[in-house]
Amino acid sequence: MTDLSKLRNFSIVAHIDHGKSTLADRLLEACNTIDLREMEDQILDNMDLERERGITIKARAVRLNYQADDGEDYVLNLIDTPGHVDFNYEVSRSLTACEGAVLVVDASQGIEAQTLANTYLAIDAGLEVLPVINKIDLPAARPQEVKQEIEDVIGIPAMDAPEISAKNGINIHSVLELVVRDVPPPQGDRDAPLRALIFDSQYDSYRGVIVYLRVMDGMLTPGMDVRMMATGAEYKVVECGYLAPKGMIPCDGLGAGEVGYLTASIKTVSDTRVGDTVTGAANPAAEALPGYKAVQPMVYSGVYPADGSKYGDLRDALEKLKLNDASMSYVQENSIALGFGFRCGFLGLLHMEVILERLEREYNLDLITTAPNVVYQITKTDGSEIEVYTPLNYPDPAEIAEAREPFVKASIISPQEYVGNIMELCQQRRGEFKDMTYLDTTRVELHYEMPLNEIIYDFFDALKSRTRGYASLDYELLGYRPSKLVKLDILLNGEQVDALSFILFADSAYARARKTCVKLKENIPRQMFEIPVQAAIGGKVIARETIKALRKDVLAKCYGGDITRKKKLLEKQKEGKKRMRSFGTVSVPSEAFMAVLKLDDDD
């Protein structure tokens, strides 16, 4: 067990693309934790999807052994964090497991939106923030100015910040020295009852759930009985250890201050929620660590196999994903248009995109997704209360006494020159302005109260495009407020397609209806006859487009030598049609469903 004074627990925070993952790779390399030939770029991001999108979705941790210039051996635990507002809660838990954060800032770009947002998260978590200037070897590097910016905007000393190039391995050593020198060693009483913070968990088909944790107090040893304080689940620890880049190394015990993992034949990650406290069943701690909350899905969407016969495959895939992702939920749903599928709950739109992409990639499924919605509360005229997770269950307007939708408090940080754009956007999205404060001479923080529904579609994208990527967004749930809601139905060739229905604010219905009809018209190929596309509220049509009849789909020449080729062409066309869903006589490609999910407000 490592002496507390020789332990350093830290994470790296940065704006996207400022070099966080590359620096992590270099630190691993510098500590010889991993052979050069085994290096694969960005080892910490080990989901393919993470590597491609350049984002970290699940947090990871790794232990580095480092002999510092003072001749002493140190153990450095590097804890990686996800970088998106959907996963803010996970970020805050990961940071809570550390005492310090290395803040990577690009020497030419300077401070950007996520630099600030992540720094504030680190400061909120009580971490020592250590600035590092990266990409120092780029021609446009301006390290002195960037250091000044850090001092002015964030208000932490930065003049001595190491100037490095993670890509080319320049000055990596100084970052390690900085961590040893400036990250406070962890505190904690190894004789107290066990309290360990779960900051991540992962399902492994051989060992069950692997729980990543930071021991705050006491000792964790194999064989001991532990209890998850929030969920109440109890397990006997099979193994505990720490995390090397190449895998898990079992050990005799983890003491206060240490970061590692435990396995205990846990069958589902739902029992080991991020933020929960692990304590000893025999000698439990009096109080759990602060800050736990049960993460609830905020966004719901219907997920259907594009090929109806793949329903079983989709169910199996969701079951497996759920083992590894406690924040996702799913229940069976039955649409007249799409057949059997699931109503799935997600933390946010990115979470949804990631899950859908994993389903398609890792489980080789073609999916049709319906428009995401929040959870609505309805008081019916008979006095009963219901929660609506899907437009399929939205009651008849005559039965609704009051409809309520969730509101959030949104906080947006941005350079002040974009305030006008932001205000305009928030107003469009039914935002109610609360206040604005200057963080310094150039940066402002705005607070709005707005419906969650307005945020889940494309608000973050719209915000970024209006602020050249500088604004950052955070939001928290305020609760439910009464609202004027309607259900918009879509009709193709006069027949209602239930999977295209959605619930929205009444005043937005007309514009949204028109856009949806246009998008469908653009994305449904012309067919043998004209197809009216209509949007209706309670039977009253409020928008209409027409998909003109296909007039030419013919092979002009077909003689002896063309027959085989023509057969293949028709076969291909038949395959293409199979990938579409038929509604009555209308074939709709899954892209059409996707297109109505992405309605750009700037049109």
Add this chain to the structure above:
Amino acid sequence: MLLNKPPKKAPSEIKPLGLYIHVPFCRSKCEYCDFYSLGGGLNHESMDLYLQAVLAHIKEASQRVVGYAVDTVYFGGGTPSFFDAQGLNRILAEIDRRFQLEKDAEITLEANPDSVTAQSLEKLRRAGFNRISIGVQCDEDVKLKALGRPHTYKQAQLAVSQARRAGFNNVSVDLMFGLPNQSREQWMSTLRNVLDLKPDHVSCYGLKVEPNTPLYEYKEGANLPDDDAQADMYFYAVETLESFGYQQYEISNFARPGFECRHNLKYWMGEPYLGFGPAASSDFGGKRFTAAANLDQYITGILEQGVILSECDTIPLRERAGEYLMLRLRTSVGIEENEYMQTFLLPFAPLEELLCMYEKRDLARKEETGRWRLTPKGFMVSNSILVQLLEAQQKSKPLAKIRGN
């Protein structure tokens, strides 16, 4: 009458057979052409070897074809007329010698206006060619040039009158619409001018931009009429030709009564044919096979007993049922319930359900004879229609018992 009765099964009876000769030589390659042909002009050595190979191929094949009489011969290309008349006549003579060639056989030559003369046409006519299909395509020289056609419209007019003078009383012209920069008005005037030549048969093809052609490379900037414009041109052609007495008997083919191309009808009726020359296809003895699209391989294969086929498939009945829909519905003959059920042992009802829906939308119609055919509007979207019909067919279960049997 176009409708051929299903072939009787009596083995003693002589069955009809079509022959197709692919002549893969051209003066130059057209911009839109994806047929197998060598566009490099005259190459006497290749042409001579080709001739030897085709003659040998005919001789060899004829020995294995017993009980058939050849009632159609079609020389296609490439540009058969670009091959010298003497060579063509030798091929025809070899066919006559090796096969049982019917006296009234239809013997067609595809020709380009620039590669026929009064003399060559007379020679060919005398040798037995009795139908000529002239590639006119368009009446505007600018467009012909842009397409890479090596002739003018004037040459085309001349070729038609020379063919008449040489004694061809079955003259067909090929036209194309949907050409780069072509307006509807221009197409209308092309049609009217070409009808002044009084052809017996007209083929009108909507230009299709095929991959691996020069046109494909610059199609974006070629100002091609869009699908709607092409459809308008097509419907105009159908109407005009019908009003001038040319009946539409296939998607792209129109003829004065009695002048339908008997050879091409074999393709659409599912009747047997044998192909000679590189890239030529055959449908014979339940198999469909195609020679490699490679002149050298064809020559070596024939003369040295090597491999000449690139494809050879046995077509099961179930697949023939699909071909029946795909090919017959190209024609005005169309399809018929009992014929379909008795030939393929499949139910017609699932198809008729769709056909009735098409009828309501003027895409198909049931004739008084009980046969279903597509309307011109239906022809124009026949791929979409076929996809639906084939899907319905695929799902249908074979009949346990044929009604009336």
